[in-house]
Amino acid sequence: MREFEINVNKEFKDQGQRYRSNNIKTSKYTCITFLPLNLLFQFTKMANFYFLLLVLIELYPPVHTPGGAISMLMPLMFVVSVSMIKDIFEDRKRHLSDEEENMRKAKYIPKE
Helix, strand or coil, X not given: CCCCCCCCCHHHHHCCCXXXXXXXXXXXXXXXXXXXXXXXXXXXXXXXXXXXXXXXXHXXXXXXXXXXHHHHHHHHXXXXXXXXXXXXXXXXXXHHHHHHHHHCCCCCCCCC
16 A cells, blocks of 8 residues: 655645644734834834935935934824834734634544
């Protein structure tokens, strides 16, 4: 009698698994990737990018006005910080929801 395995991925078999994991991951960030990815996301918003550009222009000596960069940087830092804190809480809720869903029991219904 000949035996063979169907739907077995060699990559997973080498790791001792038969099939690909069916875990759900809806969270955007990990602890390591939060800061760089979130800053990238924050400055893809046009308003944040505009104010960052104004701060950078204000640092250029011929355009510089006393206190100009600081007066523009403070509101920008406030808005970005509040958005980052909001994203931390939202992503934490996603992590908890993913963990709850992945721990849920599944029922196997064979083909008839």
